[in-house]
Amino acid sequence: MRRRITVFGATGSIGENTIDLLTRQGGPESYDVVALSGGRNIARLAEQARDLQADLAVTAYPECYDDLKAALAGSGVEAAAGPEALVEAADRPSDWIMSSIVGAAGLVPGMRALKHGTTLALANKESLVTAGPLLLATAEQHKTRILPVDSEHSAVFQALVGEDIDAVERVVITASGGAFRDWPIEDLEKATPEQASSHPNWAMGQRITVDSASMFNKALELIETKEYFGIAPEKIDAVVHPESMIHALVGFRDGALMAHLGAPDMRHAIGYALNWPDRADLPVARLDLVELGQLNFRAACETRWPALRLAREVMAAGGLTGAAFNASKEAALDAFLGRQIKFTQMSQVVEAVLEALSRDGGLTNTEISLENVLHVDHLAREEAARVVATLEH
Ligand code: NDP
Ligand code: MG
Numbered sequence: 001m002r003r004r005i006t007v008f009g010a011t012g013s014i015g016e017n018t019i020d021l022l023t024r025q026g027g028p029e030s031y032d033v034v035a036l037s038g039g040r041n042i043a044r045l046a047e048q049a050r051d052l053q054a055d056l057a058v059t060a061y062p063e064c065y066d067d068l069k070a071a072l073a074g075s076g077v078e079a080a081a082g083p084e085a086l087v088e089a090a091d092r093p094s095d096w097i098m099s100s101i102v103g104a105a106g107l108v109p110g111m112r113a114l115k116h117g118t119t120l121a122l123a124n125k126e127s128l129v130t131a132g133p134l135l136l137a138t139a140e141q142h143k144t145r146i147l148p149v150d151s152e153h154s155a156v157f158q159a160l161v162g163e164d165i166d167a168v169e170r171v172v173i174t175a176s177g178g179a180f181r182d183w184p185i186e187d188l189e190k191a192t193p194e195q196a197s198s199h200p201n202w203a204m205g206q207r208i209t210v211d212s213a214s215m216f217n218k219a220l221e222l223i224e225t226k227e228y229f230g231i232a233p234e235k236i237d238a239v240v241h242p243e244s245m246i247h248a249l250v251g252f253r254d255g256a257l258m259a260h261l262g263a264p265d266m267r268h269a270i271g272y273a274l275n276w277p278d279r280a281d282l283p284v285a286r287l288d289l290v291e292l293g294q295l296n297f298r299a300a301c302e303t304r305w306p307a308l309r310l311a312r313e314v315m316a317a318g319g320l321t322g323a324a325f326n327a328s329k330e331a332a333l334d335a336f337l338g339r340q341i342k343f344t345q346m347s348q349v350v351e352a353v354l355e356a357l358s359r360d361g362g363l364t365n366t367e368i369s370l371e372n373v374l375h376v377d378h379l380a381r382e383e384a385a386r387v388v389a390t391l392e393h
Contacts, residue, residue, distance in 0.1 A: 004032045004093060006118075008086065008109050009100035011038035011045050013205045014123040014149065017266050018098045019048050021274055024283060028053040035089040037101070037109075040064060046071035053077075056092065058085045060105065087112050096274070098149070099124040102207050103330055104323075104377050107131055111370060114138045114146070121273040123149040125224045126330075130323040131373045132227025147273040148228055152221055154269035155248035155260030156229060163252070170251040171231055173221055174241035175300055176201045176264075178213035181240065185304050191343040193336060201244040201264045207333060214346055215305035216329050222311045223322055233315035238308060240298040245287065261287060306347040310354065319364035320376045321354065327377040328353035331384035345391050352387045353380050 005022065009015045015038070022031060028051075035056040038045035042064050049057035049072065056078045059068050065081035072079050080088065083105075090097070090112035098121045099110040106124030111131070113120055115138060122128065127135055139146050148157050152173040160168070179196055180188055196213040197206050204212075211217035218238045225236050244264040251257045262268045263285040271282040302309040307329075314325045332349035335341045341349065357363055357380060366372050 002030065002032050003095045004034050005096050005098075006033075006035045006037075006089060006092070006094040006113070007098040007100065008037045008089075008106065009039075009098070009102065009124075010036040010048050011041040012100055012102060013203065013208075014100035014266060014270065015098070018100065018270050018274070019052070021267055021271050021282070022052065025274070025280065027051065034092050034094045037086055037089060042067045042071055046075075046077075049077045050075045056080060056089055058089050060086060060101070083108070090118075091116065094118050096121060098270070098273075099127065100149070102126075102205055104130055104326060107373070108370070111135065111138060114144060115142055117142045117144045119144055120146045121149050121270070122146050123270075125150050125153075125220050126326050128224045128227045129220050129326045130377065131368060131370065132223075132322065134368050134370065134373065136227070146228070147276055148224075149266075149269050149273050150221060150224060151262075151264075151266060151269045152248040153224060153228060154272055155262075156225065156250055158260055158272065159248070159250040159258040160229075163250075165229065165231075167252050167254075168229075168231060168235065168250060169253050170235045170237065171225055171229070172237050172239055172249040172251070173218070173225060174244065174246050174248060174297075175215065175218045175238050176212065176244045177240045177242055177298075177300075178215065178217075179209075180213050181242065188304075189342045189344040193339070196336075196343060200242070202266075204266075206337075210333060210337070211329075214307055214343065215300070216307040216333070216346070216350075218300070218305070219307040219311035219314075220326065220329075222308070223314055223325070226315050227322075233312065236315075238300045240300050241295065242298075243292070243295055245292065245295060263287060306351070310347065310350055313354065317358065317364055320366055320368060320372060321358065321363045323373045323376040324354055324357045324363055324380040325350060327380035328384045331381045331388070335384075335388045339393075340388055341391050341393055345393070348391070349384050349387045353383045356383050356387075 033052040033054040037058040062082040069079040090109040100123040332346040
């Protein structure tokens with residue numbers, strides 16, 4: 001049966017890798033592409049939609065509608081724009097949806113897709129961090145699945161095939177350490193957005209690349225592990241592994257430690273989710289262990305990377321703390337990229353926002369509904385803007 005496919009965030013790094021795999025696996029000969037979404041890269045979105053003969057192309061920005069419409073003229077692809085159009089795209093019947101919008105903006109379309117019983121391939125880790133219990137309950141209620149696409153979580157997912165989750169003693173996710181892993185700690189406050197935007201091992205979007213340098217990405221992933229697999233926080237750890245060849249390890253109660261190895265190429269995790277439960281021949285490099293020679297590991301230091309300590313606090317608190325954490329992190333990242341705050345001040349902003357919003361149980365006494373998640377997201381961004389204004393740069 002031909003599968004109906006939708007890709008949210010098609011013009012991004014994960015999106016492009018997804019389009020590449022869909023194209024290699026036959027493109028419009030093999031799939032019915034229902035909808036593709038992008039942001040400001042209209043020329044590329046239109047090109048993808050034409051190549052894959054999509055029914056619909058959506059830009060997240062209303063002001064880009066005319067350009068998209070013009071770029072699609074004569075193609076037969078429908079154009080639409082704005083957040084509501086993204087939701088409408090999620091309403092169109094699909095069998096498999098890639099959720100690869102960056103940031104909390106990915107939550108609403110993903111939730112909507114789950115309500116239609118669509119399989120959700122989830123790169124957008126922010127969805128799980130902000131609204132994990134809600135997302136999983138929605139998937140269960142509508143008898144569908146969320147397939148992890150983050151490389152570490154895909155690795156854990158694969159290591160768990162055929163295993164009993166109760167036999168899991170620990171999960172270790174690896175971190176490259178990002179751009180500044182070898183910098184002296186005292187130099188970190190001078191780090192510029194340009195320096196933070198280059199990753200030693202992975203080619204990714206700018207925001208996640210900077211989040212790798214600050215370890216906010218790993219912090220999000222620790223929370224994502226807890227939420228997705230339902231594993232107790234004390235059983236989850238991150239370790240620095242500069243080569244990025246092992247993506248995660250799962251330890252079982254008999255002492256066995258199963259590692260997932262692969263070249264740092266997101267097409268592996270995307271391809272696994274696309275072909276699950278089968279395995280397809282994927283265009284990823286095969287590891288030559290002898291050439292690799294050795295793999296290294298170091299402790300992930302919470303003094304160097306306070307984001308990891310904050311993740312522990314978020315996991316312990318639960319409730320809507322993840323929504324406040326993610327939104328304040330996004331606001332702090334914007335402030336750093338806009339040169340309003342220093343690299344090291346991002347974690348200070350997040351910590352101050354968490355402290356302010358969690359007073360009187362404000363983040364844990366409330367039900368995790370979509371409305372409440374979006375409300376906390378909004379409050380956290382407002383509070384972050386206040387904190388940013390008080391900081392000296
Ligand atoms: P990119 O920045 O490369 O791409 C983001 C995509 O979302 C683009 O299509 C962009 O459009 C679109 N977009 C941006 N802002 C909005 C918005 N407000 N509303 C709707 N669409 C928007 O990000 P990545 O591909 O790197 O990351 C995507 C997600 O996958 C993130 O959640 C990230 O954490 C996760 N992830 C990424 C990995 C990677 O290797 N890149 C690895 C693991 C997880 P346009 O570019 O046209 O403006
Ligand atoms: Mg990852």
